[in-house]
Amino acid sequence: MSKVKYYYDSDTLSYRKIEQKKGRKFGIAALGVVGTFLAGFVLLLIYLNIPQLETPKEKKYRRELENMVFQYDLMNKRLSRNEEILKEVAERDDNIYRLYFGANPIPADVRNAGFGGVNRYKNLEGYDNSNMIIESSERIDKLTKQIVVQSKSLDEIAELAEQKEELLATIPAIQPIQNSDLKRMASGYGWRSDPFTKARKFHYGMDFSAATGTPVYASGNGVVKRADANSTGYGRHIRIDHGFNYMSLYAHLSKYNVKKGQKVKRGDIIGYVGNTGRSVAPHLHYEIFKDGKKINPRNFYYGSLTPEEFAEMLKASNLVNETLD
Template identity: 65%
Template sequence: MSKVKYYYDPDTLSYRKIEPKKSRRYRNIGLFVLGSALFGLFCLILLLNTNLVNTPRELSLDRELKNYELQFELLDKKMQQIEEVLANIEDRDNNIYRLYFEANPIPEEQRRAGFGGVNRYKSLEGFNNSEMIIATTKRLDIIKKQIAIQSKSLEEIALLAKEKEKLLAAIPAIQPINNEELTRMASGYGYRSDPFTKARKMHRGMDFTAPRGTPIYASGDGKVTRADNNSSGYGKHIRIDHGYGYMSLYAHLSKYNVKRGQKVKRGDLIGFVGSTGRSEAPHLHYEVFKDKERINPINFYYGSLSLKEFENMLKYANQENQSLD
């Protein structure tokens, strides 16, 4: 209730009530309404800029933001797991697979390299969580690059494995005559007594004594380059080019089972034991070449002989006796 004001009238010697003017009353009401409005606006602005009161949309956005933060945490853990798995694969790739196939390991800096040049992440700048978003995107890009490099490396390893498989199949790795059909190991690689001149000379192959007509088998995959008797001393003989610098020779045959240009597999029947050419008795003279140089064939029988059989062959091959050719 508003206060009633009075004034003293000396003429009447009494107190009279002061009647306010209508304009002043309206002005006071206007000021009150304006002050209330300003105070309300101030309070509204204050509330909107604090966490005391949130609108439904703000509450929804807050929940969405927390959900995104949770997803980022899960993404971070998944990326960490992927990085650990990749690190394990890369370690095996460098220290087992590439080492086994004699390939150079991929340098660490090449696997972990980022992306230079133009700023790839400029569009991600200017947000509240830009730093976190950019760091996560960079990690993802590096992981994708690591996967691409590792995938390419495994493709290379697969090709090397196929090539290694071909190499292992091509190496002359079995004895050209079965042990069951072999009479004896007549002479090995090294200095031996010549059967005709009795002079001591280098015998650059191995002689396998066996009855005439005993089957002879290809010691590795390859292509027949010769099947003729046009080489001095060898008589009827076969030469197989195995690739990778390897070649095998089978001499003093009685007859052929292959022809020039024919492709053969390890263990294929290629001819039969005889005594053609410079030969004292039916036997197979067998030679192995590597890069056009004759080498000791005894080092290549790991594909067909047991340990005991190999030890027996080694014993007889090292005896300096008389060769048969």
């Protein structure tokens, strides 16, 4: 209810009601409207020209944005660190582990290959921070793929390590006749004079001169593939399959101590020196095959000779002399 105002009229000695003019009311209302508009306009100008004025919601969004940028920087640092660690592991893998186990290094294009074909990140486009998000996603995907490649490589290395242990036990690594039983190193691998024709002929093994009946030892673990006299020139001989494409041959034996199919270990007596086959004196003719090819046996005596004995054996095996078979 609006209040009614009065004034005291001294002429009539009574109170009279104050009557307000309509134009004055309208003026006061208009002035209020204009004042309100001006006040709002001034406040808007102040708001637009003073950046530090933020609403609580804007402060919340700003803090979330700052935290997102901070977390993104942390993630990038972690990614960079993980990339460096993986790079170090890959270098060790290629230059140490795979080299030691005789495996070929993994090609760089396999380790660093990206993802071809369709755009994998199309769903990340169209946002304010799309470039940042796509770049990080690409780095994570690439790192993940490199980890998979490295994991498979380490699995292969682990398998090679197990095979290496088996290889070290099976590879021909000792002299098939003990030095104490050896009369002399009669002939080595290479061009030599044939005792029957006197012509130069390539000698594919090593001849150990020893008395008939001298024990002959398996130079590595394996399975006896042959123990017979059915190969021209070798007389009674034994062939041992060592696995890993290695095979050793022991020829001109007087008798056998093993039979075909028998498993033997390095150092087992497999037979005895003789003079059977194409031979001019009791001796052991010893050969090593790798991948089906005859190779120089002198490189496989690290398991039984001292450095001095090995040097002496090398000197004797290099002499150009006449073979015994």
